[in-house]
Structure formats: structure tokens, C-alpha cells
Amino acid sequence: MAINLEHSIEEINLILKHLGNGIYAEVGQLIAKIHGQALPQVEAAKAAEPEVPAETTVSPSESQ
Numbered sequence: 597m598a599i600n601l602e603h604s605i606e607e608i609n610l611i612l613k614h615l616g617n618g619i620y621a622e623v624g625q626l627i628a629k630i631h632g633q634a635l636p637q638v639e640a641a642k643a644a645e646p647e648v649p650a651e652t653t654v655s656p657s658e659s660q
């Protein structure tokens with residue numbers, strides 16, 4: 597049986613932070629599974645965002 601949960605990026609990072617304190621043999625596969633499911637979703641969300649042109653900055657020495 598599978599259960600689908602929905603969490604914010606901040607919540608997932610908090611979960612992973614606490615799992616990272618666990619014994620790798622016990623949590624390593626779970627961390628990899630979360631990462632494997634999250635990465636394609638994050639990449640898809642980034643691809644769907646409109647591209648904002650980068651701002652051009654001028655350092656003080658260039659403006660003189």
C-alpha cells in the first residue's frame with residue numbers, strides 16, 4: 597500500500613534534516629526515495645516558472 601503526502605519544500609527539508617541524524621543503514625534508502633520523488637517535481641516546477649531576466653548591476657568603480 598502507498599500513501600501520498602503533500603508537503604512544502606521547507607517541510608521536506610526539515611524531515612530530511614532530522615532523518616540525516618539517523619543511522620544511515622536505517623534511513624539511507626528512505627532519504628534516497630524522497631529525493632528521487634521530489635527532484636522531478638522541483639525540476640518541473642522550475643521549468644514552468646516564467647524566466648525573469650537577470651538585473652544588470654554596475655559596480656561603483658564602473659560608474660565613474
